[in-house]
Amino acid sequence: IRAFPDLFKTAFRQAEDEARWVHNIRVPDRVLQSMLDAVDVCIQPDQMIEQAADSVKQQLGKTEADLLIRWYTSDLGKKIAAAEAAASSPEAFAVISDTIFSLLERRDRVETATTIDQLIGQTDHAMKAHELSDVAFYSAIRTAAVPGRPLNPDGFKIGMTRQLPEIRDKMEKLITATLVYTYQEITSEELAQYIRFLTRSIKY
Numbered sequence: 674i675r676a677f678p679d680l681f682k683t684a685f686r687q688a689e690d691e692a693r694w695v696h697n698i699r700v701p702d703r704v705l706q707s708m709l710d711a712v713d714v715c716i717q718p719d720q721m722i723e724q725a726a727d728s729v730k731q732q733l734g735k736t737e738a739d740l741l742i743r744w745y746t747s748d749l750g751k752k753i754a755a756a757e758a759a760a761s762s763p764e765a766f767a768v769i770s771d772t773i774f775s776l777l778e779r780r781d782r783v784e785t786a787t788t789i790d791q792l793i794g795q796t797d798h799a800m801k802a803h804e805l806s807d808v809a810f811y812s813a814i815r816t817a818a819v820p821g822r823p824l825n826p827d828g829f830k831i832g833m834t835r836q837l838p839e840i841r842d843k844m845e846k847l848i849t850a851t852l853v854y855t856y857q858e859i860t861s862e863e864l865a866q867y868i869r870f871l872t873r874s875i876k877y
Contacts, residue, residue, distance in 0.1 A: 675718045676761040677802075682709050684803060737874065744870050749863055753856070760855035769847075769854050776850040785864050786852035792871040796848045800841055 685708055692698040744750040759765065769776065777783060790796050856864055 675722075676763070676766060677718060677721070678712050678716050679763045679766060680802075681712045681716060685709060685712070740870075740874055744874075749866060750870075752863070753859060753867055756855055756859060760851065765854065769851050772854070773847065773850040776853045777846060779853055781861070782853045782856070783849055785861070785868070786849045786856070788868055789852055789856075789864075789871065790845070790848055792868065795852075796841070796845050799844050799848060800837075803840065803844065804837075 685705070689700050689705055692700055745754060760769075859867075
């Protein structure tokens with residue numbers, strides 16, 4: 674969650690490049706900057722974490738809560754949580770981007786990362802966020818380019834839907850590389866224990 678602001682800013686910059694080179698739409702610098710500034714205002718990681726914690730408290734039953742408490746207070750649970758926190762920094766994201774191809778060559782870890790992704794649905798969540806940010810960016814571009822004209826993003830959504838398979842493929846690779854990087858200091862046996870925990874927790 675703490676990485677969300679940087680991820681959204683990266684998505685906006687990539688969308689701006691696509692608008693310029695693919696759709697021949699030039700986004701004014703002031704518009705792009707106002708959108709990047711809006712990310713810091715609208716996306717508050719501390720507040721989102723607090724809301725997520727409140728939601729978890731309301732939805733968890735005693736059995737599931739006990740399972741989570743036992744896991745996250747265990748030595749391995751703390752170790753994995755620390756690794757996940759360290760990998761969510763902007764510096765870590767930069768390293769992952771620079772080494773993505775070498776990370777994806779670690780076939781044994783890629784398989785494990787894919788299993789974890791399927792259990793926690795990280796790619797699915799990232800795709801939903803990507804779709805929302807793309808529509809928001811398009812809306813901002815069109816509003817800035819043609820002020821006062823009613824906005825109809827349906828055509829953009831149709832075009833975006835055609836590109837989703839390619840985007841998802843890239844997103845899966847990024848998520849997989851991120852998970853490989855995140856758990857690089859975790860042993861295979863420890864990751865097997867983590868997968869068993871995730872498998873048990875999603876049953877509740």
